[in-house]
Amino acid sequence: MQLIRSAVAEVKKMQKRQLLLQGVNLGLIITSALMIWKFLVLVTGSESPIVVVLSGSMEPGFYRGDILFLDQPKGPIETGNIIVFNAGDREIPIVHRIIKVHERHNNISAVDILTKGDNNWGDDRSLYPRGVRWLGRHHIMGRVIGYLPYIGQVTIIMNDYPIVKVLLIAALGLFVITSKE
Structure with a gap:
């Protein structure tokens, strides 16, 4: 006082x-x-070039509070890439690994993507909006290109x-x- x-x-x-x-x-x-x-x-080229990991779904690769740096993938999207995506009306984007990629031959930039958290038992189809079984490029906010461990804990504390x-x-x-x- x-x-x-x-x-x-x-x-x-x-x-x-x-x-x-x-x-x-x-x-x-x-x-x-x-x-x-x-x-x-x-x-x-990413709408959100820096994000904070808010859950433990990507452990042991990324932990809660890690800061991730993103870019917009211009080249091919590959299995194993870690992406940040927003599917549907979710407020908070999701950070998960691509486990399957299907390219549609009628359109070079059209791909179907399936993701999964490293620490999750199954794929992310239950997280996608109703009727969506695969993600497209338009769902991707960015691809992880680097990170700083635990620096984002301040953000988590301020939100909690x-x-x-x-x-x-x-x-x-x-x-x-x-x-x-």
């Missing part, structure tokens, strides 16, 4: 110009993060405990407001 009082007192001491400068600095930080994200989207997210944003705001140049 004392920290909040001292932060409020510090803000009251600031001149309008200092407050405006701190607001502009915060805006620059947010804008820079958005520009970096958009740059990654353009370079990788929303109060942590609020406290983190409040602490960041206090830091930006009270920091002196």
Whole structure:
């Protein structure tokens, strides 16, 4: 509580110009993060170039909290590739391995894909929307090209405990407001 009082007192001491400068600095930080994200989207061709593994379905290959880097596969899709896909109206995309690929000869880019989590007993057909037995290229958000282990635990904690997210944003705001140049 004392920290909040001292932060409020510090803000009251600031001149309008200092407050405006701190607001502009915060805006620059947010804008820079958005520009970096958009740059990654353009370079990788993936709508979501970075994702966090949220379940244990790919263990021991990937664990909960690993950060995955994706690109959009332009060449052939092969059995063994690990992809991130979104089939149907699911909010959260799925990270699983391709176990079967069927190319349709009437159209070079048309393929049928079957996936499975490394730690799951059966294939993913139960996860696909009703009536869909195979995935197509349009379901794929990206192919995994690299990862950082466990760094995404912060994201998982913030999703599991929303109060942590609020406290983190409040602490960041206090830091930006009270920091002196």
